[in-house]
Amino acid sequence: MTHGHRKRGRRKNGNQEMTTTGHCLCTKTRWEFSGSPTWSCYCHCDNCRRNCAAPVVGWMGVPLAAFRWTGDAPRTFQSSQGVFRHFCADCGSPMGFEAEHYSGDMQLYAASLADPGAFAPEFHVNYKSKLPWLTLADELPKYDGTLLHVSTSLNDQRA
Ligand SMILES: [Zn+2]
Numbered sequence: 001m002t003h004g005h006r007k008r009g010r011r012k013n014g015n016q017e018m019t020t021t022g023h024c025l026c027t028k029t030r031w032e033f034s035g036s037p038t039w040s041c042y043c044h045c046d047n048c049r050r051n052c053a054a055p056v057v058g059w060m061g062v063p064l065a066a067f068r069w070t071g072d073a074p075r076t077f078q079s080s081q082g083v084f085r086h087f088c089a090d091c092g093s094p095m096g097f098e099a100e101h102y103s104g105d106m107q108l109y110a111a112s113l114a115d116p117g118a119f120a121p122e123f124h125v126n127y128k129s130k131l132p133w134l135t136l137a138d139e140l141p142k143y144d145g146t147l148l149h150v151s152t153s154l155n156d157q158r159a
């Protein structure tokens with residue numbers, strides 16, 4: 001790269017479309033996507049929480065067509081029927097989520113961004129499952145249901 005000026009884990013390609021990169025803890029498993037995420041949110045559900053052993057998980061959705069794995073291929077765990085969680089085969093870091101009910105999307109763990117500070121969450125889902133000891137002061141919309149419900153209401157707002 002002769003003139004690539006990388007900043008905050010993002011760079012422009014020839015089409016002036018932003019490329020965003022991410023990686024696992026050991027850096028062997030990597031991903032990148034072009035353009036912007038379709039949505040960004042926090043999930044408070046117990047599955048995401050256990051998957052990351054974290055009190056809340058930040059997510060971004062990107063179209064599969066704009067996404068690719070780089071570096072080593074991840075391993076995949078089917079966490080429930082039709083739900084696939086990808087993780088680094090070496091260090092175990094959660095890396096991505098695909099589900100039959102969200103076909104066409106790759107969902108990415110925001111904390112695996114090359115620059116996690118660039119994440120811009122827009123809302124919360126599964127807020128009814130928020131841990132009582134986790135205190136949040138943001139004023140983002142908080143949905144008790146899953147992303148599927150939010151997608152419907154977001155589409156309603158945009159219609
Ligand atoms: Zn790794």
Ligand SMILES: [Zn+2]
Pocket residue numbers: 043044045046047048049126
């Ligand atoms: Zn979740």
